[in-house]
Amino acid sequence: MLAYYTQLAFRSFRRNPGLSALMVLAIALGIAVCVMTLTVYHAMSGNPIWWKSERLYSVTMDNWDPNNPYHEQPNLPPPELTYQDARHLFGSTIPQRKVIMFSTSGDISAAATTPARPARTRFTTADFFAMFEVPFLYGGAWSARADDPPQPLIVLSREENEKLFGGLNSVGRTVRWNDHEFRVSGVLDDWFPRPRYYDLNGGHFQEPDSVYLPFAWGIAHEQLNDEEADCWRPEVINSYPDYLASDCVWLQMWVELPDASSRARMQAFIDGYWAEQRKGGRFERPRNNRLTTVGQWLRDREVVDNDNRLLVGLGFAFLAVCLINTVGLLLAKFLNGAAITGVRRALGASRRQVFIQHLIEVGVLSLLGAALGLGLAALGLAAIHHLYAAAHLFHRGGYQELMHFDPIGVAWALALAVLATLAAGLYPAWRVGRLPPAVYLKSQ
Amino acid sequence: MSLNVRPILSALLRNRTGAVLVAMQIALALAVLVNALYIVVQRVEKMQRSTGIDVDNVIVVATSGLNDRYDSVAATRVDLDYLRGVDGVVAASAIGGIPLSDGGNAEPLVTTPDGNRADSYNSFEFDEAALDALGVHLVEGRNFRHDEIQPPLTKEDAARPIAQIIITRALGERLFPGQDPLGKVVYDSLKRPSTIIGVVDPMLGAFVNSPHPDWVYLKPRAPTTFIAGVNYFVRTRPGARDGVMRVIEEHLNQTNPDRVIHWVRPLSYFKNLSYLWDRAMSIYLLTVTALVIGVSTLGIFALATFNVSTRTKQIGTRRAVGARRRDIVRYFLIENGLITSAGVLVGCALALATGYWLSLHYALPRLNLYYLVGGVLALWGIGQLAAWQPARRAAAVSPAVATRTV
Numbered sequence: 001m002l003a004y005y006t007q008l009a010f011r012s013f014r015r016n017p018g019l020s021a022l023m024v025l026a027i028a029l030g031i032a033v034c035v036m037t038l039t040v041y042h043a044m045s046g047n048p049i050w051w052k053s054e055r056l057y058s059v060t061m062d063n064w065d066p067n068n069p070y071h072e073q074p075n076l077p078p079p080e081l082t083y084q085d086a087r088h089l090f091g092s093t094i095p096q097r098k099v100i101m102f103s104t105s106g107d108i109s110a111a112a113t114t115p116a117r118p119a120r121t122r123f124t125t126a127d128f129f130a131m132f133e134v135p136f137l138y139g140g141a142w143s144a145r146a147d148d149p150p151q152p153l154i155v156l157s158r159e160e161n162e163k164l165f166g167g168l169n170s171v172g173r174t175v176r177w178n179d180h181e182f183r184v185s186g187v188l189d190d191w192f193p194r195p196r197y198y199d200l201n202g203g204h205f206q207e208p209d210s211v212y213l214p215f216a217w218g219i220a221h222e223q224l225n226d227e228e229a230d231c232w233r234p235e236v237i238n239s240y241p242d243y244l245a246s247d248c249v250w251l252q253m254w255v256e257l258p259d260a261s262s263r264a265r266m267q268a269f270i271d272g273y274w275a276e277q278r279k280g281g282r283f284e285r286p287r288n289n290r291l292t293t294v295g296q297w298l299r300d301r302e303v304v305d306n307d308n309r310l311l312v313g314l315g316f317a318f319l320a321v322c323l324i325n326t327v328g329l330l331l332a333k334f335l336n337g338a339a340i341t342g343v344r345r346a347l348g349a350s351r352r353q354v355f356i357q358h359l360i361e362v363g364v365l366s367l368l369g370a371a372l373g374l375g376l377a378a379l380g381l382a383a384i385h386h387l388y389a390a391a392h393l394f395h396r397g398g399y400q401e402l403m404h405f406d407p408i409g410v411a412w413a414l415a416l417a418v419l420a421t422l423a424a425g426l427y428p429a430w431r432v433g434r435l436p437p438a439v440y441l442k443s444q
Numbered sequence: 445m446s447l448n449v450r451p452i453l454s455a456l457l458r459n460r461t462g463a464v465l466v467a468m469q470i471a472l473a474l475a476v477l478v479n480a481l482y483i484v485v486q487r488v489e490k491m492q493r494s495t496g497i498d499v500d501n502v503i504v505v506a507t508s509g510l511n512d513r514y515d516s517v518a519a520t521r522v523d524l525d526y527l528r529g530v531d532g533v534v535a536a537s538a539i540g541g542i543p544l545s546d547g548g549n550a551e552p553l554v555t556t557p558d559g560n561r562a563d564s565y566n567s568f569e570f571d572e573a574a575l576d577a578l579g580v581h582l583v584e585g586r587n588f589r590h591d592e593i594q595p596p597l598t599k600e601d602a603a604r605p606i607a608q609i610i611i612t613r614a615l616g617e618r619l620f621p622g623q624d625p626l627g628k629v630v631y632d633s634l635k636r637p638s639t640i641i642g643v644v645d646p647m648l649g650a651f652v653n654s655p656h657p658d659w660v661y662l663k664p665r666a667p668t669t670f671i672a673g674v675n676y677f678v679r680t681r682p683g684a685r686d687g688v689m690r691v692i693e694e695h696l697n698q699t700n701p702d703r704v705i706h707w708v709r710p711l712s713y714f715k716n717l718s719y720l721w722d723r724a725m726s727i728y729l730l731t732v733t734a735l736v737i738g739v740s741t742l743g744i745f746a747l748a749t750f751n752v753s754t755r756t757k758q759i760g761t762r763r764a765v766g767a768r769r770r771d772i773v774r775y776f777l778i779e780n781g782l783i784t785s786a787g788v789l790v791g792c793a794l795a796l797a798t799g800y801w802l803s804l805h806y807a808l809p810r811l812n813l814y815y816l817v818g819g820v821l822a823l824w825g826i827g828q829l830a831a832w833q834p835a836r837r838a839a840a841v842s843p844a845v846a847t848r849t850v
Contacts, residue, residue, distance in 0.1 A: 018746075019746060019750075022742055022746055025742075026739055026742070026743070029735055029739060033732060033735065105508075107508075107510050107704055115701075116510055116704060117704075118508070118704060118706050178510075178511075179510070179511045179512075234633050234634050234635070236634070310483075310802075311725075311728065314476065314480070314729070314732055315732075317472060317475070317476055317736075318476070318732050318735065318736055320472060321469055321472045321473060321476070321736050321739055321740060322739055324465055324468050324469050324472070324743075325465075325469055325739055325740070325742070325743040327465055328462055328465035328466060328469070328743055328746075328747055329743065329746055329747070331461055331462060331465070332462065332746065332747055332750035333750075335750075335754070336750060336753070336754065384724070431461070
């Protein structure tokens with residue numbers, strides 16, 4: 001029966017090829033625009049480490065000005081910690097893994113005699129790699145013992161290793177960072193978490209850093225973060241120790257807490273520290289010590305910006321226009337074929353059969369539309385990609401990685417579109433089944 | 445001439461599904477068209493507003509020290525002397541921060557020593573040649589003098605007071621509404637005074653995507669090297685930029701082994717990067733709007749065609765009893781006009797509701813009503829155009845059809 005109805009559907013398309021093509025085109029355009037916006041939206045708001053979403057927490061405390069909240073939303077604490085707070089909280093043994101870090105820029109060369117090139121640098125602690133599941137190509141992370149006292153060890157990104165050593169296994173070799181010697185402990189494989197959730201400074205879709213060095217080494221050598229310092233207290237900062245002791249926030253802290261009880265203990269630990277500090281005159285704002293999951297973190301930091309949601313809204317408005325169009329055209333087409341339907345009804349086809357037959361016609365149309373729509377979406381995404389690539393604005397990273405077709409998102413959009421088209425076809429199919437056959441037989 | 449709307453209306457009401465669908469499409473199309481165009485126009489205005497800077501002829505060179513032998517003041521002097529001598533260069537200067545780059549420094553300024561900590565304003569470290577290197581116009585007061593330019597900050601001396609500053613006219617209006625800011629005194633977060641010695645206008649700072657990118661002030665100081673590197677700004681004669689870029693990049697890379705050249709880029713690179721999202725958004729909105737209009741037009745056309753083909757017999761009958769061709773054309777155009785009007789009416793409400801919602805959530809000004817009027821007229825025109833060809837076909841139906849079956 002299905003095969004026969006499908007055959008009928010194709011015969012019906014041949015009867016009005018223009019109208020049928022228009023319907024397929026309308027469905028295809030609706031689907032294409034929707035898939036495109038959803039792909040961009042998904043890529044730009046996705047949680048790149050969703051499988052750890054209930055274990056990873058950003059640690060923040062509100063040490064800000066009692067009269068002026070940090071954010072426009074006054075309930076949000078600053079996204080980073082002061083050195084003194086981060087240092088103390090890092091001493092806790094409750095988290096399974098813990099990281100404090102900042103990023104800066106440095107100059108790197110393979111040897112003292114070769115010219116140095118600038119490299120994005122992150123000073124971090126040993127757990128960084130295991131906690132954020134960073135893949136290694138060669139070697140591995142430095143051990144927690146190398147954090148304190150700090151050993152001159154370095155981890156290179158795959159790209160940096162290609163530049164310095166032509167992609168060879170460089171573990172154990174030395175490189176010079178800002179004229180200091182470091183031994184390579186590991187080389188990363190390709191790794192592009194988007195958005196770069198663990199450090200959203202300087203743009204949400206920044207590339208990961210090129211080199212990684214032990215946090216304590218950076219402190220011992222008086223390294224500064226290269227983002228502007230975020231300070232509020234009118235205090236004179238004349239030296240690096242002044243900066244470390246100040247209320248300026250500049251360090252990111254993340255902890256991995258495997259279960260609810262460790263989470264509760266960590267929260268209690270932070271609150272206890274907060275109360276103690278408050279007695280000493282700090283933390284004048286209401287208590288606001290947070291352990292934030294990655295998903296909430298991305299929402300708090302407004303990684304999905306308004307424009308993006310506007311685009312999705314527009315995408316769906318467009319799909320709606322296309323589907324309404326399709327209903328109208330289907331109705332016209334089915335009523336146009338009412339005479340034939342009248343004959344079928346007179347020959348004994350039940351209303352239900354007529355309904356199903358027309359619904360299958362709608363299904364075939366929507367599948368054709370979906371196939372064409374996917375093609376159009378691929379073209380559209382390639383065009384967006386081209387738009388950015390042509391501007392030479394991002395070499396690697398940025399929108400290039402953003403344009404990965406997301407199979408699950410596309411499957412959802414397709415299923416949605418086919419279902420929506422079928423739903424749109426329900427009324428015309430029902431309507432044509434209700435037509436009295438006699439009227440159409442008379443004038444034949 | 446009577447339009448004979450009554451019979452057309454009652455015919456429409458007897459068979460309303462198709463008409464309702466077309467009206468719905470028109471309503472959605474109007475809401476999308478009006479609001480999308482409104483957003484696009486605002487984006488375009490944002491991208492086209494005056495920066496006050498000679499963006500197309502300015503080159504930025506990012507440098508920093510490689511080791512302890514690097515002396516930023518000496519290196520900058522040598523490099524700037526070289527840059528000023530290059531053929532095609534109008535002016536060169538070292539500036540802390542990059543205008544239009546969407547990233548930079550902001551510090552609070554207040555008008556009384558005990559004033560509450562107010563908003564932070566975007567600041568740059570300038571020397572006496574910097575205004576010329578950017579092509580920014582001083583409209584009041586004077587430029588910095590060479591002896592006023594402070595040496596760069598060091599880690600040991602990170603909070604030196606500044607005696608003179610130059611501000612934008614917009615920041616002057618913000619700090620001293622309705623007064624001439626020249627000669628007034630402002631205070632930093634440590635309550636230390638600076639006198640306003642000059643006013644520039646216009647000039648956009650770094651944060652072009654913020655609500656007030658023109659709230660900017662300039663400090664007479666060589667770029668602080670321990671936070672970021674030193675940026676050289678080179679203004680060239682029109683058309684000379686690309687050639688100068690190649691020449692200076694090669695030369696600078698070969699001199700001073702203690703100093704790294706990170707990159708040499710036109711300032712327009714940063715402007716494009718900062719406005720990238722606005723441009724992408726405008727293109728997307730325009731494309732989707734065009735598609736919405738296109739799909740709706742095709743839908744109107746297809747339904748009108750269908751209506752004509754199902755009514756062939758009735759049209760023939762009307763022709764046989766004396767209706768002229770243009771009466772038939774007029775019938776279908778009026779019918780289309782009625783449907784469009786209904787759609788446009790609903791569409792106005794939808795467009796206004798969407799506009800109101802957007803103004804609440806996206807900090808857009810409320811929808812300008814001219815757009816709505818324009819959108820209504822446009823859709824009426826599109827509706828009539830789409831119905832024109834089917835109406836002509838209807839008029840071509842021969843009266844003899846009435847005598848035949850189907």
